[in-house]
C-alpha cells in the first residue's frame with residue numbers, strides 16, 4: 052500500500068471515512084477511504100500501488116469480457132464538432148447518443164473488451180482504445196478493434212487528435228486523474244467532446260449503505276466522485292462541463308440490497324433484495340432526485356488549456 056495526497060487538489064488534510072473491503076471479488080484486505088477536507092474528494096489512502104492493481108481484477112471482471120460486435124451502417128461527417136443528443140430515450144448513455152459522425156476519431160480510455168468501440172466503428176468512427184489490462188487489449192484486437200496497452204499519459208499517440216473521448220466508468224480507476232484529463236486535452240481536436248462517468252459517492256444508496264455500497268468497488272477504484280468533485284476535476288484540467296446526467300443502475304442497487312440484507316437482516320433490505328421491481332423503482336427515484344448511483348459528465352474542450360501542477364496529481 053502507498054500513501055497519497057488528494058488526487059484532486061494535492062492537499063494532505065483528509066478525514067477517515069471508513070475502512071472497506073472488496074465486496075465484488077472478496078480479495079482479502081482492508082482498504083481505508085478518506086475525504087479531503089479542502090476539496091471534498093473521497094479517495095483511497097493508503098492505496099494499492101497502480102502497478103499492482105491488476106492483482107485485484109478477478110478472471111470474470113465484467114468490463115473485460117469479449118462481446119460480439121454489432122454492425123451498424125456508417126455515417127458521414129455532417130457537423131464540424133460532435134453533438135450529444137439531449138433526449139435520453141430508452142435509457143441510453145450519453146456515449147451512445149453522440150450524433151453519427153463518420154470518419155471522426157474516438158479515443159476510449161479504459162476500453163475493456165472493446166464491444167463499445169466495435170459498435171462505434173460500425174457507425175463509421177475511427178476508433179482507438181487504451182487499457183492497462185493485457186486481456187482487454189487482446190480481446191479488442193481479436194474483434195478487429197485497434198487498442199493500445201497502457202495508460203494516458205504513457206502510451207505514444209504521436210500527433211493524433213480526437214473529436215471524442217470516452218471514459219465509461221473508468222474515471223474512478225485513474226490513479227492520477229488530473230494528469231490523465233490534462234493529457235487528453237492535449238490530444239483534443241477543436242470542439243472535442245469528453246464523456247466520463249463514475250459511480251456517485253454522494254448518491255442515496257452510497258449514503259444508506261456506507262462501506263457495503265458496491266459502487267466503491269474497492270480497491271480497484273482510487274477516487275470516488277460526487278457531482279461537485281467531478282465538475283471540479285474536469286474544469287481544472289481544460290474541460291468545460293456542459294451538463295451532468297444521473298444514470299439509474301438497478302443492478303448495483305440490487306447488489307447493495309443483498310449485501311445490506313446479509314449484514315443487517317433488516318426486513319426493508321430483504322424485501323428489496325428479493326423483488327426486482329423494488330430496486331428498479333428505487334433506482335428511478337434516486338435518478339429523479341439527482342441522487343442516482345452513477346454520474347455522467349458531458350464536457351467540451353475549453354479554449355484555454357489548464358496547467359497541471361505536479362506530475363502525479
Ligand SMILES: [Zn+2]
Pocket residue numbers: 057058059060061062087088089090091092
Ligand atoms: Zn482535495
